[in-house]
Amino acid sequence: MSAADAFELIREEQIDEVNALARYYRHKKTGAELISLINDDENKVFGIAFATPPEDSTGIAHILEHSVLCGSEQFPVKKPFVEMLKGSLHTFLNAMTFPDKTVYPVASQNLADFRNLTEVYLDAVLFPLLSRETFEQEGWHYELENPDAPLIYKGVVFNEMKGGYSSPDQVQRTYAQNALFPDNTYGLSSGGDPKVMPELTYEQFAAFHKRYYHPSNAQIIFYGDDDPDARLEILEKYLSRFEKAERAPIVPVQPKFDAPRYEVRTYPADEENKRSAFVTLNWLIEETDDHTEALRRSVLAHALLGNSAAPLYKALTESGLGESVIGGLNGHYREPWFNAGLRNADAESADKIETLILDTLASLAEHGIDKATVESTVNTIEFSLREKNTGGYPRGIMYFFAALGDWLYGKDPLEALKYEDALATLKAELAAGKPVLEERIRSLLLDNSHRVTLVLKADKEQAEREEAAERAKLDAVRAGLSEEDVAGVIATTQKLKALQNAPDKPENLAKIPTLELKDLEREIKTVPTEELALSKVRTLYHDLPTNGIVYFDLGFDLKTLPRELIPYLPIFSRALTQTGTSKEDYVALSQRIGRSTGGIGAQRFASSLVDGEGSAAMLIVRGKAMADKTDDLLAIARDILTDAKLDNRDRIRQLVAQDKARHEAGLVPSGHMVAFSRLRASMTEADWLSEQCGGVLQLFFLRELAAKIEDDWESVSEALASIRDHLVNATTAVANVTADAESWTQFRPRLEAFLGDLPTRPAVLADWGSLPAPKNEGLTIPAQVNYVAKGVSLKKLGYEPSGALSVVTKYLGTTYLWDKIRVEGGAYGGFARFDPSAGIYAFGSYRDPNLTATLDVYDGVPDKLREDISDTDLTRSIIGTIGDLDGYQLPDAKGFTALVRTLTGATDAYRQARRDQVLATSKADFKEAADLIAEVARNGHVVALGSESAINKANAERNGFLEVTRVL
Known part of the structure; x- marks a missing residue:
């Protein structure tokens, strides 16, 4: 029987809204359902979803989502997911747990890579190994190093959810959902409540997979330009091994309340x-x-x-x-x-x-x-x-979510x-x-x-109470253990660590499908760019298929701003579209924007130049509209740039309050970015600017600004007006347009007239002075986890690393750092970052129960790199790095990326040279990188974001090496 015969075609129709021929199938033997969307999108998508309604808040579905990706029948290695992260050209590779379902989507532009990803995911979800050790690693386990040590909980999901429950916004959403749905699965914590998670047993975990991860309970999608018949063949190879089973029951409707x-x-x-x-x-x-x-x-x-x-x-x-x-x-x-x-x-x-x-x-x-x-x-x-x-x-993934x-x-x-x-x-x-x-x-x-x-x-006492309750619970467990039990927990801890440290067998690693270097494109991908002057303004045009939409960017050089005005930039950016003009209030302006365009707003851009110490820094007004509505788009742009009501005290007060609240709400969900921003602020001009406008310093400024609006409004209004006077200047402007040729023909004369009307004055660049001195900092917030960053500017130390360092960085993030910080340390994530333009090398962790132990891991990187790397790891790390360089972009993103490259000096020749260096990376480069990255241990500085108790404990362990600042 052919693969096609194994499926019943329920319906076939052209769906213009997604530009695809849709075939809706049911697998005859198991009842698995499939949507096959056939079109010319090169960004191919596969996804499989299972209804996974939990019956408690132990996080069982979430832990299982992590665990099935830790080895399977066909690919019996510890982390096939990570091997694909390392050595794939994927444009998307992840999994996610929802309140009543778990979804596994992948995407790639490369056909061979796409099929590899599909097979790894199918084997992972349908035939996972699911060992007890995997459950303990990803979910939770007791850890005891020696008889005198305290008993603790460890687990990746356990610490991920500790981070989640440290975010007031996530807590608010969780409690609201629980309250609305007290009688069905939505009233539970599908991600897992750390207070409840230790009640979950391995046996329950394994039974949950057997019950729900079955083709009869599966909904599958394929999307893109791959062979639709081959899709059925791939699926039949896996689905044919199952008999039909019961689907998961549909979540019942919540009985309605009689009263609020x-x-x-x-x-x-x-x-x-x-x-x-x-x-x-x-x-x-x-x-x-x-x-x-x-x-x-x-x-x-x-x-x-x-x-x-x-x-x-x-x-x-x-x-x-x-x-x-x-x-x-x-x-x-x-x-x-x-x-x-x-x-x-x-x-x-x-x-x-x-x-x-x-x-x-x-x-x-x-x-x-x-x-x-x-x-x-x-x-x-x-x-x-x-x-x-x-x-x-990828569009196919969003269509999958919509269908589900x-x-x-x-x-x-x-x-x-x-x-x-x-x-x-x-x-x-x-x-x-x-x-x-x-x-x-x-x-x-x-x-x-x-x-x-x-x-x-x-x-303010809840964190202390919860910490004490967890400690009491663990102490009670410890008190109830016999000497034999204690020895057993220690042995289990040692066994788990030994398994985590044990390398996979080479013959098993070889089973992970991978591309070869010869499969990679040697040449960079370019964006069509025409540079011209319209009304003496430097203008870039990108001829790309945009379905009649014009994407328009207009940038102004931030280097014309005096240093003291820099922190006002985020509020100024919002004020342009949210304070109204002399002709209309902000409500009417908002209605006008929505009625005539696809949106317009301002954003900040700052980056180091690729060939020097300087930076490119701009305020960019970005808008989009259909070609026949671009007169409206330009009229709005003109009004907000020249006539925004920057003296609207009530609106500025509201914007400042909103921004302050949003910064505070983002500290836990984006803690790693907060730490990185603070870390880099003393390294480059662009990063100093970013910290002033988006980091901890911006939060501190907003708190001061809220008071200043009440006490000294005139100076605030003058500062905002001064920013406009300095910035809005045709002399320093750069225009960027992404549109198809027909739309550009309509838009060009309108744009030229618009640019000709911009204020024009001589450009005077400001002196921003020197950067702050680097220092080790401990930033305190009410959180149960930490975010730990350490890094150094290699460029300031006289190094000019090649593209090979990007390959080394990819390797570290999917091997040593993953193993030591996530798998063994229990953090949700650990990673390295190399910024070739700025020359900055840094490490970071996310939702991390550790602090000083994580710093020790960072300092151990050079020794790891001095070990021999396998040919397989080298090849996969090169492939993964090329995948990062060639990320899929929609037309508007391509046009904006081309603008950024132009501003920073990332010419095609520069990009090709770095690509050549990546492709030529050798084992010798890894040894050289060890000496280079050793500078992080020798000269790097640290920024840690976490609880006051964690920061104080780290200082006690390391002689007060962190300067402590309370953030929240």
């Missing part, structure tokens, strides 16, 4: 203050099979909260009851939920916030949502649907990929004057008794 509920919970904080609470109203929304209805709900959520000018968002912001808005429509559930509220609020104001939200909704239901807001919202959503700009995610939103619950997955009929119906309803959104405000929100008001309060 009110809950008060707490989260750990180092300090309590009156403005440290989260107050949200949360509604459960009934499921719908009607895709037009689903679109109505999405439009409603965006109309209420989609931007700062949306009426509910605006009411919450202007109330002054909190610092930033929380809310939106939450999908990925059988029954979605909607929430709205405030971060950094006074818990005593919870009733006022609840009343404000309900009264605002009641007023909107009675009087209607402003037509301009509705029109802007619909255009914004329609533009997004048609643009299909999935950013860093119906598919998992027994509905037709292909209908979820369509939007034209629903969009036409909704637009017709609105054009006819039907109160579509107002009716849903009443039915879904105001008249919906299934509502929870959640007040999440800071508790």
Whole structure:
């Protein structure tokens, strides 16, 4: 029987919305379902999903997601996932656990690589080894080094979730979901609650895989330009080994509340203050099979909260009851939920916030949502649907997620990929004057008794209590162990460490499919770029297929700004589009942007030059619109650059509060980036700028600025106006356009006229002075885990490393650092970073239970590199590095990347030389890298972000080597 005969074709149809021929299959023997999307997208995607509804909060599905990627029947090595990370050209390679499903997607532009990835993933999920040691490593285990040592918990997921429960925003979302769904699986923590995780046994873990990771419970997608018949052949090889089994039951609907509920919970904080609470109203929304209805709900959520000018968002912001808005429509559930509220609020104001939200909704239901807001919202959503700009995610993966939103619950997955009929119906309803959104405000929100008001309060003693409770629990376990039991735990600890340190057998490693060096492209990929002068402004044009969309960037040189104005840049950037102009307030401006464009805003760019000590630093206004709407796009750009109301004190006050709250909320989820930013700030001009505008220094500045707005508003307003006067100057401007040729022909004369109207004055560069002295720092936050960075500027030490150092870095991240920091140390991640432009080499860890032990690992890197590297590891590390260089990009990203390369001096010749160096990397380069990276141990400095107790403990161990600063 052919592979095609093993599948029943349920339906075949062309789906224009995803530009693909869709074939919907069912595997005859097992019942596994498949969507095969056939089109010309070279970024091929495979994904397999299983319904995995947990019955408790032990994190069983999450631990299993990690564990199946730790060795399988066909590939019996410790980390086939990492081997593919090391030696693949993948454009996506990951797995994710949702509240009721687990998804394993991969993508690659290279056909051989794509098929390798597909087979490794299929074998991993269907035939994993799942040893007890893997469960202990990835989930949790008791660790005891010797009879006198304290008993501790270790485990990758255990520490990942400790980090998750250290993030107030994640805690708020978890508690809200739990409260809305007390009677089904959504009321549990699918990621795992660290307090509950040690209740999970290996036997339960293995049984969960047997029950749910079966083809009968699988939903599969293929997408792209690969052979559709070969897809079936690959699947049949694996699926044919199974008999039919029961599908997982669909998550039942949550019984509805008779009346709204009110809950008060707490989260750990180092300090309590009156403005440290989260107050949200949360509604459960009934499921719908009607895709037009689903679109109505999405439009409603965006109309209420989609931007700062949306009426509910605006009411919450202007109330002054909190610092930033929380809310939106939450999908990925059988029954979605909607929430709205405030971060950094006074818990005593919870009733006022609840009343404000309900009264605002009641007023909107009675009087209607402003037509301009509705029109802007619909255009914004329609533009997004048609643009299909999935950013860093391959489009096929986003389509998989969209299909699963119906598919998992027994509905037709292909209908979820369509939007034209629903969009036409909704637009017709609105054009006819039907109160579509107002009716849903009443039915879904105001008249919906299934509502929870959640007040999440800071508790400065909670972390200490939880730490004490965990210690007491472990001490009780330890006290109950006999001498024989203690010896057994020590033996188990030693056995696990021995297995973690033991190399895989070469013959097993050889089973991991890989490309060969001859399969790699020797030449760099280039972006078509034409450079010209329009109205004397340097202009770059990139002729790429954009489906009639014009992507426009306009940059101004930040080096014209005096040093003291630099910290104001983030607020200035937001103020351009969020303060209004002399002709319209910020609501009208926001509506105009949404109505006429696909979005416009400003962002900062800073990078070291590739051939020197200097930097490229620009403020770039970025916008996009259909070619026939570019007059509107340019008119908006002109207004915000020359006429933004930078003296709008109320809006600036609100923007500062929002930015401060967002920085504080991001400290735990992005702790590694916070540490890296602080680490690099003393190394290059560009990194100093980035820390001033986006790191800890920016947070400190925002706190000071909030007070200054009240006490010395005139100086704040003058600073913002001064930035505009310095920056908006045609003399220092660079324009960048990405569009197809027809759209460019329409846009070019309009752009030339626009650029000719820009203010023009001589360019005067400011003196930013010297960089701060490097130092070792301990930044304290209320967290149960740490983020540890250590690095050095090789360029300042006189080195000019070749591209081979990138290969070494790839190797370290997938071998030594992965093994020592993640596998043995229990951190969620450990990595090395080499920035060839800046010449900076640094190490970092993520959600790490350790601190000084991690620094010891970093310092051990040179010895590791002096060991012999296998031919296989060398080849795979080269391939993986080339994969990083050749990452897949959509047209707008290609055009922006070309701009960045131009600004930094990364010419095609430079890029080709580095590629040649990567491809020519030898074992000798690894030995040379050992001496180079030894400079990190000798001269590197450290930035650690973590709890006060962890920082103090590290200082006690190393004679106070960290200068301590409280961040939160």
